[in-house]
Amino acid sequence: MAVETRHRAYRYRCYPTPSQAENLIRTFGCVRLVYNKALDARTKAWYRRKERVGYAETSALLTKWKRRSDLAFLNEVSSVPMQQALRHLQKGFAHFFEGRTGYPRFKKKRVLSGAAEYTKSAFTFRSGELRLAKQDAPLRIKWSRPLPAAADPSAVTVSRDGAGRWFVSLLVEEDIAALPQRSEEVGIDAGITSLFTLSTGEHVTSPRHERRGRLRIRQRQRDLSRKQQGSANYRKAQVRLARAHARVSDRRHDFLHKLTTRLVRENQTIVVEDLSVRGMLSNHTLARAISDASWSTFRRMLAYKADWYGRDLVVVDRYLPSSKTCSECGTMRQAIPLNVRTFRCPSKRCGHSEDRDVNAAKNILAAGLAVAACGDGVRPKRS
Structure with a gap:
């Protein structure tokens, strides 16, 4: 029976402390900002000067941005997720030039959702405890299924969906045996x-999942439309609507x-x-x-x-x-x-x-x- 080593991601619910959540939300915002600024710089360089800008140039730009007084907050979070955002942008342009996808688009600012990817230099994983860079304590994770024996994650992605749920995804190498x-x-x-x-x-x-959840979604949308946009009740109604969609x-x-x-x-x-x-x-x-x-x-x-x-x-x-x-x-x-x-x-x-x-x-x-x-x-x- 053939056995091959493959990369496989294991996704779990996680429950960060208030201080960890604050740091992660700030990281999500910095990742989005760096991605959008790099995309803007690459687009302008081409259309104005016909100059190609790659990952190395955007990485040098990130160093300059972190020295600016108005962008000093970029130093308050780990630099690894921002570097990963630049690599993701580079991959997006590579797929665009190969004709596989459209031109990369700017990331929208969202109230709850976001994601940040950490490589090995920005986290430690020992004895089932995951500690991220610039975090004061290990991240509390609900281990709904076991990781492979002696798993050594090569990358960790922390994300939050529109319903306010936190997730952590661990990328590991696993020996997967082919079925008979x-x-x-x-x-x-x-x-x-x-x-x-x-x-x-x-x-x-x-199963018609959408039809079964349509009444609940319709009620949540009606509740949201009656709230004043930007208010605390409006944000609560947004979360309830997102949870109805997430359920489906x-x-x-x-x-x-x-x-x-x-x-x-x-x-x-x-x-x-x-x-x-x-x-x-x-x-x-x-x-x-x-x-x-x-x-x-x-x-x-x-x-x-x-x-x-x-x-x-x-x-x-x-x-x-x-x-x-x-x-x-x-x-x-x-x-x-x-x-x-x-x-x-x-x-x-x-x-x-x-x-x-x-x-x-x-x-x-x-x-x-x-x-x-x-x-x-x-x-x-x-x-």
């Missing part, structure tokens, strides 16, 4: 009523984690479609249901879990006519309205009749196996 080989293969067709339909005939019903998000992620883990454990080859979720969101009738389905998150989870455990994830072309093709004989029929849930083969010789989504999932599996057999890439080529 299996013969099972599955194709997955994404939907709305049935969140996913498998080629085995199984329908995964959509946590349930959705828990469901997707359990589903993707089961699929990876039970199948050797998993085939999915390359869906254009952004384009599908332009359909205002189904946009809310599509957002709640979180197909992109589902695929991302499948990708890294399949990579960890030695499974094969194949992504077929989004233009594959899986819903219009007969999975038995390959005959293609005209477009099928969404309200027609049964596929009937137009060929008189075949006469195959099957659930529309199961038929599509079988076609997705067949196309994925063909792609894998021909040695093509796991993702369709894009022009």
Whole structure:
């Protein structure tokens, strides 16, 4: 059984003391300020002087900023998270020049949320105690699951979400063993009523987390609209609204984690479609249901879990006519309205009749196996 050493992040709830929270909030603000100033400097240098500014130049700028009297507060927090912000900006520009993402954007000032990354020089981790730079005591962490034996974190990220919850993420190197080989293969067709339909005939019903939490969110939004903006009651209402959204998000992620883990454990080859979720969101009738389905998150989870455990994830072309093709004989029929849930083969010789989504999932599996057999890439080529 193959064992590979990989980087893996373990995320936990943490409960900083008032003094620690004050220092972390100040660090979040300094990280945001340095990131935005560096982005502004790089943008102006290019558009005004056609000069390329990289990480080394922004790091030198940070040293100058810390010497200014109006920016002296930058010296009150650890310098490592600010240096990491400059590295993240450099990575953002690298992805932009590779055509993978858009141009880096400025970070918005938020009341509660923020994040700061610490490397090894800015924290110590001994006997299960994490002590950050410029902190007077170890950070209190709720160890909801154990770290790997003899874990030595290489980076620590402390974050706070809009609901006011604190989290700490520890990046460690872990030996992950591949799962035993299996013969099972599955194709997955994404939907709305049935969140996913498998080629085995199984329908995964959509939990509709957003619909279940919609009334609570609507009430919190109504309460927020009645508060005076900027007041203490307004901030309290903001937190209550954020907690309602976080409740929906946590349930959705828990469901997707359990589903993707089961699929990876039970199948050797998993085939999915390359869906254009952004384009599908332009359909205002189904946009809310599509957002709640979180197909992109589902695929991302499948990708890294399949990579960890030695499974094969194949992504077929989004233009594959899986819903219009007969999975038995390959005959293609005209477009099928969404309200027609049964596929009937137009060929008189075949006469195959099957659930529309199961038929599509079988076609997705067949196309994925063909792609894998021909040695093509796991993702369709894009022009």
